[in-house]
Amino acid sequence: MAKQFLNTFLADQSAPATTTVTAGIAGNGIFRMLTEADVVRLVKPRKLFSHKGTYGHVLLVAGQEKTMGAALLSASACLYGGAGLTTVSIPSRGLTALNARFPEIMFLERKALSAPNNLDKFTVIAIGPGLGTSAAAKKHLRNLFRIQKPLVIDADALNILAASPELLKKIPAGSVITPHMTEFDRLFGKHETWYGRIDTARKQAEQLNIIIVLKNQYTFCIEPSSKVSINPSGNPAMAQGGMGDVLTGLLAAYIAQGYTEIEAAQLACYLHGRSGDELAKKWYTVTATAVAEHIPIVLRGLVK
Numbered sequence: 001m002a003k004q005f006l007n008t009f010l011a012d013q014s015a016p017a018t019t020t021v022t023a024g025i026a027g028n029g030i031f032r033m034l035t036e037a038d039v040v041r042l043v044k045p046r047k048l049f050s051h052k053g054t055y056g057h058v059l060l061v062a063g064q065e066k067t068m069g070a071a072l073l074s075a076s077a078c079l080y081g082g083a084g085l086t087t088v089s090i091p092s093r094g095l096t097a098l099n100a101r102f103p104e105i106m107f108l109e110r111k112a113l114s115a116p117n118n119l120d121k122f123t124v125i126a127i128g129p130g131l132g133t134s135a136a137a138k139k140h141l142r143n144l145f146r147i148q149k150p151l152v153i154d155a156d157a158l159n160i161l162a163a164s165p166e167l168l169k170k171i172p173a174g175s176v177i178t179p180h181m182t183e184f185d186r187l188f189g190k191h192e193t194w195y196g197r198i199d200t201a202r203k204q205a206e207q208l209n210i211i212i213v214l215k216n217q218y219t220f221c222i223e224p225s226s227k228v229s230i231n232p233s234g235n236p237a238m239a240q241g242g243m244g245d246v247l248t249g250l251l252a253a254y255i256a257q258g259y260t261e262i263e264a265a266q267l268a269c270y271l272h273g274r275s276g277d278e279l280a281k282k283w284y285t286v287t288a289t290a291v292a293e294h295i296p297i298v299l300r301g302l303v304k
């Protein structure tokens with residue numbers, strides 16, 4: 001593949017003109033582009049002698065009355081992403097919708113989140129889509145931080161952290177945060193350029209010992225080592241509410257299935273965008289629901 005420049009992937013072409021991107025995540029450079037071959041190599045086949053326990057259990061803490069849809073979208077991505085079991089902790093008013101839409105998914109009352117013993121059985125916990133930023137939501141986030149297991153943190157959970165810098169410093173090591181540009185700037189300060197934003201993300205990933213999935217047309221997955229992988233899939237047909245909620249559910253599903261946090265982030269970003277790309281061949285715009293539902297078809301096409 002011809003040498004690529006970082007500016008190809010930045011909306012404002014703000015990087016030094018000579019900064020290059022290598023194809024393939026195995027490359028030694030700082031900026032590496034994720035390829036289909038990387039993804040095919042990463043995907044683990046489902047084993048003959050396996051059962052739901054083999055593929056992990058996601059707990060998703062999401063939703064409030066006006067944004068229950070975000071919780072359902074995220075939960076659907078856990079399901080279509082192949083998690084063995086999915087439990088959602090939503091306000092109980094959302095239960096009828098949950099049971100009607102996804103009978104495969106289980107429910108955990110919000111008050112159960114304050115007892116760490118109730119959380120032991122989950123392989124991974126994701127928090128944020130449609131959660132709101134109430135005092136109760138903040139309390140749940142704080143409680144989850146206390147168990148010191150890596151979390152997937154998105155949307156309103158990021159907005160809570162942005163308003164509570166003391167809590168941001170306590171983010172469990174190894175966690176994955178998935179901000180879009182505005183959420184990122186709320187967390188780490190306003191940036192005038194994309195290159196500046198990526199520079200801050202690299203420093204923060206190292207300092208906080210977390211993975212930052214900085215979402216945009218091209219999404220950047222930044223490791224604690226400050227290496228960056230760039231996801232090339234995705235398209236403007238996907239620019240609709242709920243799309244990030246689906247990405248979060250996928251990411252949690254892949255962690256549940258035993259991928260490392262960075263592998264899960266890379267897989268989730270690539271497959272999410274690829275699903276949108278395949279759908280956009282037929283559809284002028286694609287919904288978040290459709291992107292989630294198409295994920296197993298994408299994987300079947302990639303992994304024979």
Ligand SMILES: NC(=O)C1=CN([C@@H]2O[C@H](COP(=O)(O)OP(=O)(O)OC[C@H]3O[C@@H](n4cnc5c(N)ncnc54)[C@H](OP(=O)(O)O)[C@@H]3O)[C@@H](O)[C@H]2O)[C@@H](O)CC1
Nearest residue numbers: 067068069070128129130131155156180181182241242245
């Ligand atoms: N069906 C449901 O229940 C849904 C529920 N949802 C849930 O609602 C909660 C709050 O989400 P939210 O969209 O209201 O606020 P938030 O994401 O902070 O955006 C605020 C402003 O930021 C900007 N901006 C946004 N995205 C950007 C991007 N990618 N790149 C760059 N900029 C971007 C944009 O500003 P603009 O560009 O318009 O000036 C926008 O107006 C959250 O928990 C979420 O999970 C949603 O997922 C929708 C479906």
Ligand SMILES: Nc1ncnc2c1ncn2[C@@H]1O[C@H](COP(=O)(O)OP(=O)(O)O)[C@@H](O)[C@H]1O
Nearest residue numbers: 180215216217234235236239241242243244245
């Ligand atoms: N034009 C685009 N090209 C590629 N991907 C896009 C585009 N628009 C949105 N996406 C993807 O959709 C997701 C949007 O996330 P986010 O803004 O958090 O959505 P929401 O809060 O509505 O769930 C990101 O993963 C982003 O990469």
